[in-house]
Amino acid sequence: MIVDAWMQHPTRRFLEHDMFESLRRWTGGEVPEGEVPIGATVQAMDGAGVGFGLLTAWHAPREGALISNDEVAGWVRAHPDRFAGMAAVGLDRPMDAVRELRRCVNELGLIGLRMLPWLWEAPPTDRRYYPLYAACVELGVPFCTQVGHTGPLRPSETGRPIPYVDQIALDFPELVIVGGHIGYPWTEEMIAVARKHENVFIDTSAYTTRRLPAELVSYMKTRSGRRKVLFGSNYPMILPARALEGLDELGLDEETRGLYLAGNSRRVFGLRGEPA
16 A cells, blocks of 8 residues: 655645745646545545555644644544544744644644744744654654755745754654655755664655656665655645656665555554554
8 A cells, every 4th residue: 555645635725825836837737616625635546546645734824724733634534544644833832833733643633743944934943843843752753844945935945954854853863754855956965864863764745756866766775775765745736646657667676665655654654553
């Protein structure tokens, strides 16, 4: 069963946000009328053979919840065999954010926190994140973030793996960190940080298979690297079927392929009863 480590089931307020204008321009996507039914996301997964997906909430600085934690939890409850949920919280009030994260994990059953530093224009070493890192460790859930440049119309500097992800991993060695979007154009930095720190991982969301950098594919074929890279699509920006096109061309052996498509995500996020 393929696991997609980064998906969004989009609300209309998410799709209409002006920060995604660049993505709409690249993809030719149009905002549909009305809300998108959760069945459309399930159908997109079925078309790619994706059995399970991690749905991400979005919380923006001014607008608040573009995709709320409660909405994500509702979709998970409706399809518990297909989805798990990732929380999002506001960075402007750190203690409120910690309380919301605890509610998401303890009451809603969400299994991780995803924060996008570019959305807040604050690197992940900003002091306001640190109570959240401590809470993630206490709750036993991963912290997921975006690394590399930003497609949306926001500054990219906050996506540098070095010094930011490296410093977090040094300050919180127990924290499980997943860097999504591979880190391009700083892919080598992201690989170096994943090599260095036991609890740092990479997901390939926002990139199709044929666009994966050669250095990342080479890293996936090493003994340690094969356990460090997770498949992700970043749906609806990229359909899972399109993200997976050309998979056979990577030349992965059977074990590495299985870890990349499902095993690493199951282990990192504690899916199906596996310890995180």
